Amino acid sequence: MEEVSLRNLRFLVADDFGNFRSTVNAMLVKMGILNIELVPSGEALIAACEKRSFDVILSDYDLGAGRNGQRVLEELRHRNLISRRTLFVLVSGNAAKDVVLASYDWEPDDYLAKPITGRLLEQRLLRLVALREALMPVYQALEKPDRVMAVALLTDLSIANNRHSLAAQKILGDLFLEQGDLDKAERLYGMALQVRPLDWARLGLAKIKQLRGEMEVAAQWMDQILTDNPLYLPAYDALANNLQERGQPKSEQATVARALEVSPMSILRQKRLAAVAEANGDIPTALKAWRHALKLGEYSCHAKAGDALQFARLAVYALETGKVVESQVSDEVIKALALAGDRFDLGPVQELQTAFLRGRLSALDGKLDAAQAQIDKAEARVLNDGIRDVDVDIERVRARQALGKGESADRLLQELLKNYAYDQEALEKLDHLLPEPVSESNREWVAAVNREGIDLYNQAQYDAALDCFERARKLFPVHVGIQLNMVQALIGKKRLSGLPPEEEKQLRDALKLIGSLVESDHSQYARYKRLRQMAYANASS
Amino acid sequence: MTNQSQGVDFSLVLASSVHDMKNSIGMLVASLAQVIEEQPPENDLQAQHFNTLHYEASRINGELVQLLTIYRMQNNYLPFRLDQHYVLDVLEDQVARNHALIDNRHIALAVDCPESLAWYFDGDLVGSVVQNVIVNCCRYTRSRLLVKATEEEGMLCITVADDGVGYPATMLAAPSQQVKVAKVNAGTTHLGLYFAEQIAALHKQHNRHGYIKLTNGGPLGGGVFKIYLP
Numbered sequence: 191m192e193e194v195s196l197r198n199l200r201f202l203v204a205d206d207f208g209n210f211r212s213t214v215n216a217m218l219v220k221m222g223i224l225n226i227e228l229v230p231s232g233e234a235l236i237a238a239c240e241k242r243s244f245d246v247i248l249s250d251y252d253l254g255a256g257r258n259g260q261r262v263l264e265e266l267r268h269r270n271l272i273s274r275r276t277l278f279v280l281v282s283g284n285a286a287k288d289v290v291l292a293s294y295d296w297e298p299d300d301y302l303a304k305p306i307t308g309r310l311l312e313q314r315l316l317r318l319v320a321l322r323e324a325l326m327p328v329y330q331a332l333e334k335p336d337r338v339m340a341v342a343l344l345t346d347l348s349i350a351n352n353r354h355s356l357a358a359q360k361i362l363g364d365l366f367l368e369q370g371d372l373d374k375a376e377r378l379y380g381m382a383l384q385v386r387p388l389d390w391a392r393l394g395l396a397k398i399k400q401l402r403g404e405m406e407v408a409a410q411w412m413d414q415i416l417t418d419n420p421l422y423l424p425a426y427d428a429l430a431n432n433l434q435e436r437g438q439p440k441s442e443q444a445t446v447a448r449a450l451e452v453s454p455m456s457i458l459r460q461k462r463l464a465a466v467a468e469a470n471g472d473i474p475t476a477l478k479a480w481r482h483a484l485k486l487g488e489y490s491c492h493a494k495a496g497d498a499l500q501f502a503r504l505a506v507y508a509l510e511t512g513k514v515v516e517s518q519v520s521d522e523v524i525k526a527l528a529l530a531g532d533r534f535d536l537g538p539v540q541e542l543q544t545a546f547l548r549g550r551l552s553a554l555d556g557k558l559d560a561a562q563a564q565i566d567k568a569e570a571r572v573l574n575d576g577i578r579d580v581d582v583d584i585e586r587v588r589a590r591q592a593l594g595k596g597e598s599a600d601r602l603l604q605e606l607l608k609n610y611a612y613d614q615e616a617l618e619k620l621d622h623l624l625p626e627p628v629s630e631s632n633r634e635w636v637a638a639v640n641r642e643g644i645d646l647y648n649q650a651q652y653d654a655a656l657d658c659f660e661r662a663r664k665l666f667p668v669h670v671g672i673q674l675n676m677v678q679a680l681i682g683k684k685r686l687s688g689l690p691p692e693e694e695k696q697l698r699d700a701l702k703l704i705g706s707l708v709e710s711d712h713s714q715y716a717r718y719k720r721l722r723q724m725a726y727a728n729a730s731s
Numbered sequence: 732m733t734n735q736s737q738g739v740d741f742s743l744v745l746a747s748s749v750h751d752m753k754n755s756i757g758m759l760v761a762s763l764a765q766v767i768e769e770q771p772p773e774n775d776l777q778a779q780h781f782n783t784l785h786y787e788a789s790r791i792n793g794e795l796v797q798l799l800t801i802y803r804m805q806n807n808y809l810p811f812r813l814d815q816h817y818v819l820d821v822l823e824d825q826v827a828r829n830h831a832l833i834d835n836r837h838i839a840l841a842v843d844c845p846e847s848l849a850w851y852f853d854g855d856l857v858g859s860v861v862q863n864v865i866v867n868c869c870r871y872t873r874s875r876l877l878v879k880a881t882e883e884e885g886m887l888c889i890t891v892a893d894d895g896v897g898y899p900a901t902m903l904a905a906p907s908q909q910v911k912v913a914k915v916n917a918g919t920t921h922l923g924l925y926f927a928e929q930i931a932a933l934h935k936q937h938n939r940h941g942y943i944k945l946t947n948g949g950p951l952g953g954g955v956f957k958i959y960l961p
Contacts, residue, residue: 210761303855304761305761306761307761307829307830308768310827310828312827314824356815387851388815388851389813421812
């Protein structure tokens with residue numbers, strides 16, 4: 191091993207047990223280290239890093255109340271309080287990596303399982319510092335940034351065939367991928383794989399496939415990596431991205447959910463699950479994921495004020511539409527909103543959204559007078575302060591609906607459509623309040639999904655067609671065209687093979703819904719009548 | 732509905748209390764090492780007492796880790812993480828973890844492993860197997876211990892050899908059978924060997940899987956433990 195010295199390095203040691211801090215301190219002093227700072231909590235660790243920089247941080251995983259070691263690392267890296275030059279070593283009382291693994295998004299430079307001895311600590315530190323020194327010129331080049339130099343240095347290290355080669359190969363592979371240098375990355379990973387089936391190299395090759403447009407092959411390879419090693423979290427993220435790009439939100443949701451089974455403490459994956467589940471119309475899963483995300487957010491730098499609002503919006507919507515009936519959800523929302531208000535500096539927009547949501551909750555609770563008062567007050571503020579924000583405006587519409595003032599809500603909506611006529615992004619959001627989308631992007635999307643469904647219908651692939659229409663219906667539940675297509679596909683299937691009871695019910699419900707939406711002057715009225723006759727004719731035959 | 736108390740899974744309760752015990756023992760071993768360092772034994776008798784304390788505590792720690800690992804293995808909770816490791820790093824870590832025990836017993840320990848020998852295995856699990864064997868050897872060896880790693884016909888072979896009296900004949904024949912026939916009151920359950928064998932077998936590649944082998948004689952004339960990994 192190269193000659194490295196620990197003597198002049200600056201150390202920071204964090205543990206909530208004074209006993210352990212002094213033990214580690216004694217070990218470090220014995221190694222001749224002079225510059226040591228001891229802190230009792232995650233908060234103190236972060237505060238120390240805000241003031242000074244350190245070469246090595248030794249932190250226990252368990253730091254008592256407040257952030258744990260993993261959350262501290264997440265925050266330090268996220269806020270750029272430490273660079274790659276600072277070594278972060280996580281010490282864990284629990285057997286090795288499993289606890290640590292259960293939460294990792296940011297990997298520490300090393301793990302140490304308790305009990306640790308002075309000799310063990312020194313050995314590990316010497317190794318880590320030797321690696322850091324070998325990579326230091328690379329870090330300097332990357333910080334400059336001088337990528338050409340970094341690649342040259344890493345290439346030398348990679349082929350040196352010494353104990354720093356593997357680390358260099360990993361970094362080099364990432365760099366090639368970032369630069370789109372696919373051929374070079376492929377050669378590098380291929381070389382690494384000749385020796386052993388390394389997960390990171392296999393995933394690298396799968397990513398290259400994907401970047402070359404072979405999306406399905408890439409997904410198969412990622413799947414295979416996960417079959418061989420279900421604990422390899424980066425492969426779940428890559429696969430979820432792949433499925434997202436291919437427009438397979440159901441599989442994407444399943445993949446994110448699998449990653450969370452392995453590592454439930456990842457707040458970013460919980461938020462992703464919430465978003466994709468909501469898009470899939472799976473409201474119970476979305477709500478559950480938001481709950482986890484809010485809980486994890488308590489000590490995470492990835493927590494946002496908007497998280498509580500998103501949870502609240504979804505939960506209130508679910509309560510209003512009867513998709514959720516548990517009454518305690520209401521209390522939960524109130525608590526989440528209050529917490530967000532305490533913890534974050536809410537701007538006027540978020541304060542107003544909160545106020546409207548509170549009004550809707552009062553309405554749900556049957557306290558219509560209170561709801562009216564809350565909503566009027568918020569409305570007054572919108573007008574007085576001249577707030578123009580589509581998210582607030584959507585809340586205004588929903589609040590009127592919650593008070594049972596459908597006509598007033600519709601009037602406001604028509605006004606908003608005029609106000610935002612040239613703002614496609616805002617129109618996309620307003621689409622969800624309308625029977626049919628007005629934004630170009632959503633119109634195109636609905637048209638495309640509809641076309642796909644009609645193609646499938648024409649090939650008598652009724653189940654696939656129904657899937658298509660179902661996707662569109664999730665987003666635009668009262669879109670007459672989609673509903674009618676659905677009815678038509680159900681009738682087709684019924685003629686071919688008969689319908690199971692739940693689809694029979696779906697058919698009746700859809701016809702009932704359409705009946706409530708179209709008057710005799712509606713352009714689709716004739717089609718509706720014809721389909722209804724066909725459906726009932728079938729029923730009687 | 733079933734009665735709540737009947738629904739409690741004993742193995743689960745056991746596993747969670749084993750987990751607690753292990754953490755306590757971990758603290759105990761660390762404190763003990765510190766005490767010995769701050770107040771070195773004044774005479775041989777004291778040194779011997781310290782040795783016993785230290786050895787027994789390390790042994791309990793090792794046993795608890797094994798119990799927990801086997802529980803996790805049976806319930807599919809065991810995180811089995813293959814990665815590229817330098818074998819020397821893993822071996823040196825195990826020696827460093829137990830250096831107090833080794834020093835106090837005046838055992839001459841040698842590590843023989845090429846610095847560049849890298850292998851693809853679970854460093855934590857194989858490390859704990861090697862650590863258990865080292866702790867065990869500290870008790871049975873006379874004065875010397877050898878920890879060695881080589882590549883043999885495409886397999887990594889880690890050897891722990893001592894100059895003690897060697898393994899009993901029944902263990903040489905079929906190490907793993909010992910767990911099934913072991914009598915609890917016989918003093919030892921050979922859980923360690925069962926553990927080692929299971930960990931070895933988890934490592935598979937190209938239709939080959941890991942195994943362990945016990946012999947006597949070898950480089951130091953005592954017991955020889957070998958774990959082979961593909």
